[in-house]
Amino acid sequence: MDLSNLSVSQLRDLLQQIPAEIKRREAQEKVSVLNELRAFAKARGYAIEELLAKEVKPKAISGGKVKVKYRHPENAELEWTGRGRKPKWVEAWLESGKTMENLLV
Template structure:
């Protein structure tokens, strides 16, 4: 479609039609994808409902139960622990901001 050949009025009409057409096509595409996912699950012996939780989210696979060992502990409050993974907890940030060294928090 060559837009440069359309009048302003025709362009405005087209602009009004686009959101509804997008919504219709997105719904159609989602339905097609859902059917493909159902067929994929069925081919492997599952119903899609078995794989999804009540809220439609994928159920988490049970972890092996291996907890990550604590690597750092506050010297004055043993309840404050950190494995060293992810973001530093606020107590670690405060320790470092006050001139503390991360090595001083290492668990022996």
């Protein structure tokens, strides 16, 4: 399509028509592809809905909140379960020469 021969007005009209035409054609193409997929699945003994259905997996049973294993003796708000990376307050405690046993709950 040679756009160089169109006027500015014609180009603006074309610009307004293009999004609607794209939307219409995409909708047609989606229906066509979906029908092809249904036929493909049916030829193999399945329904497309059956293939696309998500399997329901049982959720992992949560054991609840992990008990606190360590607590700062001077500031009870500083707690740690002993899991994961050591908090900075635990590292500072150990650097001061004190032991983890002093923090046990």
